[in-house]
Amino acid sequence: MKTLKFKTNIKCGGCIETVTPHLDAVDGLEKWTVDTNVAEKILTVTGTRDNLTDEVIETLKKAGYQAELI
Numbered sequence: 001m002k003t004l005k006f007k008t009n010i011k012c013g014g015c016i017e018t019v020t021p022h023l024d025a026v027d028g029l030e031k032w033t034v035d036t037n038v039a040e041k042i043l044t045v046t047g048t049r050d051n052l053t054d055e056v057i058e059t060l061k062k063a064g065y066q067a068e069l070i
Contacts, residue, residue: 001030001048006056006067007040015065022063026055043067 010019016034023032028049035042045056053069060067 001046002052003044003046004053004056005070006043006045006060007070008034008043008060008067009065010034010036010041010043010060012036019060019063019065022059023056026052026059028052029056040070042070 010016013036016036019034023029023045026047029045029047029052031047032043032045035044043056043060045052049055057067057069
């Protein structure tokens with residue numbers, strides 16, 4: 001199980017609602033949360049896939065958001 005953190009542009013609850021179905025559909029992604037109270041809007045994901053970093057970045061890009069591994 002890996003835990004990764006990403007700096008994102010997910011700003012609010014509405015943004016979280018938008019990305020929820022996209023992130024929930026990622027195979028091997030067990031859990032995710034977004035801390036919108038910090039300037040970097042940190043997305044924390046926990047999962048089992050080897051290429052989880054690329055998958056999360058691509059998934060958010062398709063949903064109209066950006067993510068950068070930190």
